[in-house]
Amino acid sequence: MPVTDGKAGSVDTVCLRVGEMTPITDPFLTRIGVATALTRDQAEVVRRLQGRLQVVPPRTTIVRENASVCKAYAIREGWAFAYKILPDGGRQVVDFLLPGDVVGFAGLFSNIAAQSCETITEAELVEVPYAAVRRAGGQSSELMEAFLALTSRERDKLVEHLLDLGRRDSLARVAHLLLELDYRLQSVGRGSPTGFACPISQYLLADALGLTAIHVNRVLRKLRVVGLLTFRFGHVTFHDLDRLIEMTGFDPAYVERSSPSLAPFALPPARSPAEAFEPFHARH
Amino acid sequence: MPVTDGKAGSVDTVCLRVGEMTPITDPFLTRIGVATALTRDQAEVVRRLQGRLQVVPPRTTIVRENASVCKAYAIREGWAFAYKILPDGGRQVVDFLLPGDVVGFAGLFSNIAAQSCETITEAELVEVPYAAVRRAGGQSSELMEAFLALTSRERDKLVEHLLDLGRRDSLARVAHLLLELDYRLQSVGRGSPTGFACPISQYLLADALGLTAIHVNRVLRKLRVVGLLTFRFGHVTFHDLDRLIEMTGFDPAYVERSSPSLAPFALPPARSPAEAFEPFHARH
DNA sequence: CGAAACGTTGAATGGTTTCAACAAGAGTGG
DNA sequence: CCACTCTTGTTGAAACCATTCAACGTTTCG
Numbered sequence: 228m229p230v231t232d233g234k235a236g237s238v239d240t241v242c243l244r245v246g247e248m249t250p251i252t253d254p255f256l257t258r259i260g261v262a263t264a265l266t267r268d269q270a271e272v273v274r275r276l277q278g279r280l281q282v283v284p285p286r287t288t289i290v291r292e293n294a295s296v297c298k299a300y301a302i303r304e305g306w307a308f309a310y311k312i313l314p315d316g317g318r319q320v321v322d323f324l325l326p327g328d329v330v331g332f333a334g335l336f337s338n339i340a341a342q343s344c345e346t347i348t349e350a351e352l353v354e355v356p357y358a359a360v361r362r363a364g365g366q367s368s369e370l371m372e373a374f375l376a377l378t379s380r381e382r383d384k385l386v387e388h389l390l391d392l393g394r395r396d397s398l399a400r401v402a403h404l405l406l407e408l409d410y411r412l413q414s415v416g417r418g419s420p421t422g423f424a425c426p427i428s429q430y431l432l433a434d435a436l437g438l439t440a441i442h443v444n445r446v447l448r449k450l451r452v453v454g455l456l457t458f459r460f461g462h463v464t465f466h467d468l469d470r471l472i473e474m475t476g477f478d479p480a481y482v483e484r485s486s487p488s489l490a491p492f493a494l495p496p497a498r499s500p501a502e503a504f505e506p507f508h509a510r511h
Numbered sequence: 512m513p514v515t516d517g518k519a520g521s522v523d524t525v526c527l528r529v530g531e532m533t534p535i536t537d538p539f540l541t542r543i544g545v546a547t548a549l550t551r552d553q554a555e556v557v558r559r560l561q562g563r564l565q566v567v568p569p570r571t572t573i574v575r576e577n578a579s580v581c582k583a584y585a586i587r588e589g590w591a592f593a594y595k596i597l598p599d600g601g602r603q604v605v606d607f608l609l610p611g612d613v614v615g616f617a618g619l620f621s622n623i624a625a626q627s628c629e630t631i632t633e634a635e636l637v638e639v640p641y642a643a644v645r646r647a648g649g650q651s652s653e654l655m656e657a658f659l660a661l662t663s664r665e666r667d668k669l670v671e672h673l674l675d676l677g678r679r680d681s682l683a684r685v686a687h688l689l690l691e692l693d694y695r696l697q698s699v700g701r702g703s704p705t706g707f708a709c710p711i712s713q714y715l716l717a718d719a720l721g722l723t724a725i726h727v728n729r730v731l732r733k734l735r736v737v738g739l740l741t742f743r744f745g746h747v748t749f750h751d752l753d754r755l756i757e758m759t760g761f762d763p764a765y766v767e768r769s770s771p772s773l774a775p776f777a778l779p780p781a782r783s784p785a786e787a788f789e790p791f792h793a794r795h
Numbered sequence: 796c797g798a799a800a801c802g803t804t805g806a807a808t809g810g811t812t813t814c815a816a817c818a819a820g821a822g823t824g825g
Numbered sequence: 826c827c828a829c830t831c832t833t834g835t836t837g838a839a840a841c842c843a844t845t846c847a848a849c850g851t852t853t854c855g
Contacts, residue, residue, distance in 0.1 A: 368654075
């Protein structure tokens with residue numbers, strides 16, 4: 228439910244094309260703008276929420292569980308994941324974070340990180356200080372509404388993840404997650420219906436899906452031999468999208484509901500096809 | 512981070528004691544007030560958000576997945592649960608809803624219900640129309656912030672649920688859920704450290720925990736014979752709270768973080784002890 | 796070159812499900 | 826009032842899925 232400021236209707240949604248307007252890619256603004264149409268002024272306020280830009284190497288811990296935090300991070304480029312560690316040493320990956328995603332927004336209230344977050348690939352992060360968010364949000368209910376929509380979307384993703392762990396068998400579980408990741412990538416101008424570059428190790432996949440890395444390996448082999456999909460050398464290829472969607476019960480709607488088709492405008496396609504689809508292939 | 516309006520500090524948090532101020536129990540106001548301290552005026556606005564009060568029998572579907580919705584429901588009394596059905600017929604319970612909880616808030620943006628919701632016991636529900644929420648929220652960023660906190664809390668619950676399904680064995684899974692429910696009840700003046708009245712069937716428990724009802728039955732028997740807890744005839748009794756907390760890795764903090772110790776003020780204790788702890792015992 | 800992370804495979808073990816059956820209480824309709 | 830059904834709880838045995846243990850090859854990186 229876009230909130231306008233009383234000016235002309237369509238002009239208000241400038242933020243959705245900000246990627247064309249400014250030389251800088253602005254994933255945070257994009258995400259906010261997807262949720263709620265912003266006026267030019269509001270878009271500027273959101274843009275100013277952003278602090279320092281960091282470029283961090285792979286396997287860097289950005290946020291540590293239970294540590295005190297004072298800012299969120301918007302992912303401009305690269306992959307990361309949020310996770311929790313159990314007393315017995317087990318690890319549960321809560322969510323994968325792709326370009327355009329925001330991590331650590333939940334800490335806005337407690338100032339305590341609910342999960343740890345670590346980069347998978349090299350990543351560019353934009354800091355979003357809570358103080359600035361509170362200041363701006365306190366003056367604009369439209370902004371607060373946008374933040375609410377952001378959190379609401381996170382909730383939807385978690386529910387879908389819950390279905391994976393609770394009621395899908397291991398084949399469907401793996402396939403469903405990979406489908407979701409591809410659709411999320413497509414919503415920000417990466418990926419394609421035929422497949423995508425996926426820097427996730429089998430161990431990580433296992434910890435996201437409540438399985439063993441060993442079993443994930445066998446599941447992937449099975450998915451390959453039955454001609455559904457191939458995940459090898461950091462690349463996922465879908466061989467039979469229709470059958471995959473049918474067997475997993477994948478519903479693209481829950482991805483799209485939160486990121487309308489306008490989203491691709493906001494994040495420009497990666498610089499070169501090779502770089503876009505195989506940025507880490509060399510490591511294998 | 513309570514947001515005040517500039518008047519005297521402590522006077523602003525009137526809503527937390529609203530249960531003492533008005534003869535009517537107001538779970539919605541309570542929940543909102545727990546998240547953000549509200550001024551007297553804001554509390555009044557929140558109070559007016561609420562529409563009709565419904566009393567519905569057990570097994571009533573309140574919201575149907577994918578149906579269009581125009582309001583949320585605050586649970587004033589009774590138990591309900593939110594769930595999704597998979598194409599293969601499987602059911603996944605996403606969350607149990609206790610007095611003081613709000614269901615269907617996520618539909619505020621899509622106007623489409625993300626999950627179905629059904630009552631377990633007889634329940635009293637207060638309607639909260641989206642239109643009213645948007646109107647009030649649009650004029651007050653503090654309110655929007657409170658709604659954001661509400662959704663953020665839901666996210667925390669889902670993450671904990673995710674840990675259950677992904678990385679806890681069936682014993683710990685069952686025990687952890689029952690512990691969580693008791694703590695949530697305690698935060699609204701029900702339940703006790705020794706146990707609580709629990710109207711959940713083994714089938715429902717199974718669908719929440721990604722198990723079979725048959726297996727849940729065996730797990731409950733095991734929990735009983737090893738002296739950890741008893742769940743029979745609609746009542747959960749904890750025999751060794753310390754050992755339970757240790758084996759499940761239960762962290763009361765994530766319940767409390769979202770519902771401060773002030774909460775018990777808001778929802779008055781149930782009318783009589785017998786009614787409070789065994790409202791459905793008679794059915795067995 | 797050695798260490799560390801990742802991928803791969805086999806065999807044995809064990810936790811969960813499936814199938815089948817029965818008991819008990821609640822509610823319904825003749 | 827009494828069959829009758831429906832829901833829930835309970836148990837046993839067989840089948841299956843996933844884990845554990847163990848081992849080995851590969852690639853990457855310092």
